[in-house]
Amino acid sequence: MGSIIIDRRRNSKGKSTVNRERFMRRYRQQIRKAVNSAVNSRSITDTSSGEKISISRKSLSEPFFHHGEGGNHQQTHPGNKEFVTGDRFLKPRGKGQGEGSGDGQASDSGSGVDEFVFQINRDEFLKYLFDDLALPNMVSKERNDAMEFFFRRGGFTSAGSPDRLNIVRSLRSAHARRIALSGKERREIRALKRELRAMEVSQEDADTSRMAEIKERIRDLNGKIKRLPFIDDFDLKFNNMVKVPQPSNKAVMFCIMDVSGSMTRTIKDMAKRFFFLLYMFLQRNYKKVEIVFIRHHAEARECDENDFFYSRETGGTVVSSALNLTRDIIEKRYSPKEYNIYVAQASDGDNWESDSSKCSHIISRQLMDSVSYFSYVEITDRQHQNLWHEYAELAKAWPDSFAMAHIRSPDDIFPTFRELFEKKEAVA
């Protein structure tokens, strides 16, 4: 009998996808932890790659009964060169003993072997990173002054172009019409059939002429039903499309950072991490995210990423200069009708004494109307200064769209970020 040869290459390859998901589902806690710690070692705009995740093998062991070290056994090996029966060696120390104790501690400090390493892709990475975080004020952009529209299916109409014809609906209504219009006839047919039946089963001699008459009548009626048009113009149903304002899917993020002498490299690094997280988070929610970097000391300037993080200048600190620039750029380039505007400001809290009230004035009068969300992080381990207190007032006034947080060490960054964007119970 000949063999059957089948080409299976076209079959789906994703047989293991479900199992892979199961695995990720089971270890989501560990994966999330690994993802969170991986965030700290990424470049700010590197959002295209996935991530290598490693989990301790110990936590995903599948135990089975097996022998431990010890006991008497005879083990046969190949490749004898010089041994003769009766040769003796001291048992190797270390390995055997460590495992013999049975608690498996011995291998914990070992290298890569104890880590289970696998790759997740970008989407999964972001999913785990921003799991249960939500962007505040997403709703606000779906307002009436939106500039773009799109069409969405919305119910059915009885007039429309042929390409929108809904066949199922049309035939259904044709069917309904035929039933409705033939009701009288079918009722009569039923009655006649009953009569005919009664005549057939009755003991008396059948009235053949009456029977023929009935049969004739049934034929007529059936003919009448058949003549009802199968489909009528009246039956046609079309998919209706409605015009829906398009919520803007563009966002712009302003990164504002103090670069005066007091901002050390470490503080900048922490700020960078925060900006990076926000950027990735926005990317997840919007198709297109633009970034504007604004650095300031006594005066503010727009610059590129490299300058923003790596060049240092000295001078006093006037925060309001940066806010003014932000406002100007928004007016010039980013209409709030088209863009969701996010402002993230990082600073060590220093500000020129009398400037802070000016800042709060600019923010409350000129920025908050157009900005979706304003977040301020203060990276310092000293006492809060006047800027913080000034901002605290603003946070009270706009509890939904103004947030501030205090970061002391790099470990605080992600928790702080989570705290800011934690899904809140739906506020109406």
Add this chain to the structure above:
Amino acid sequence: MTQPVFTDSEWSFRLVEEIDHEISLLAREFGLDTWPNQIEVINSEQMLDAYASVGMPLMYNHWSFGKHFLSSQNSYQRGHMGLAYEIVINSNPCISYLMEENSMTMQTLVIAHACYGHNSFFKGNYLFRTWTDADSIIDYLMFAKNYIAHCEEKYGIDAVEEIMDAAHALQSQGVNRYKRPKPLSAEEEKSRQKSREEYVQRTLNALWSTIPQPARQESDNKLPRFPAEPEENILYFIEKHAPLLETWQRELIRIVRKLAQYFYPQKQTKVMNEGWATFWHYTLMNSLHSRGKITDGSLLEFFKSHTNVVFQPGFDDPRYSGINPYTLGYNIFTDMKRICLEPTPEDRQWFPDFAGSGEWQSVLDYAMRNFKDESFILQYLSPKVMRDMRLFTIASENNSPWLEVSAIHNEECFSVLRSHLADQYNLGNLEPNIQVYKVDIRGDRSMILRHYVHNGRPLDAASAEEIMGHVEKLWGFPVSLESVDGDSVRRTYKSARSRASIA
């Protein structure tokens, strides 16, 4: 002079078909009896999928398969691991996978190895004949997959996972080693499943009908022990007697148990099965060449792969990780053929039955049909193979700080060495012997398992402790495990509730 079937390394379906035909003719001449073949061409990603689901074409979903997939995918992509050339499934028709990346010579080798070597072993060996049912395995897997998916929908993934994890931990304790089970059949499973549900619940009620009375200590001795005999198949015992399991949970345990039983013969015939397939691919490839069906070039290519397959690094080689079953099996079968055809006086002394008989095909066929690794080695490992492989045995005694070379490949030690090596393939020695010893059916319903210590070898404590938790989950009441050496209990492992009830 015949034309070679192929001269190029590119394969095509026509060529595969032709070479398969040629091999099948040869196989028939050699008297190989096989299931019909179903050869499936797959790509490397599908091969990775197959790896993850223990080689089966379909399998139920479980996270551990996902874990295996991720780890083999990872090492494959980094180049740490090559993929196997083939996977073959013990089913009727016998399904073998060919990788599309293979050259034509490799496809030929794989067909000879899997479709005729392994296939005839599956069909002929007594373990496979008695313990597995090649006709229905695919149907049964289908049933299992659907049933588990259905349970997940109904009771939630977590609930199903909990049972499956626990059952998986006891997989090796879910087989009957001596009793022959009924072959599994999907049709019967489906039709019987309903009636089984009722039956199990009814018998359970009879067993557990008495309200627990912990105070009746003195009458304990008079009651018959339950189970009357220790039960080796722990999963079976739990499936039939666990008081609190739902019927669907029992069915899940049954599925794990049935599949463990299906794979059990493969564990016991690793050396023979691979050795047999390797011996036959070698024989078939050489015959193809001598009949001019394959070119000199592809014979050389074949030799290269064959050498890799039977490569055995010595014990002191950094690549050494135990005896290569392909090498050992291949060497024994090859040497048996030699003994039949050109015996030495030594062979006549060791194998008087068949040395010089000339009938090597029937001698090999008999060995293939009627042995498993342990008995096969004990019966057929020849002094020449021991010498060629330079085998030696190291003895390790529990109380001694010394390792001792207890046997080497010399005249005096051949038979000792042979029995040591055979012991090494005795699953009874490899796997701890754990049985259900006693259930307190009138008291707190706790279950006592017993591990019968063999050669003084203890259980691995960490995994044993962990498994206690799994067993308790299934059993529903406290569980403990005693390691027993002779008459004395060496160590007791307790599940969490068992510890709590004592404290």
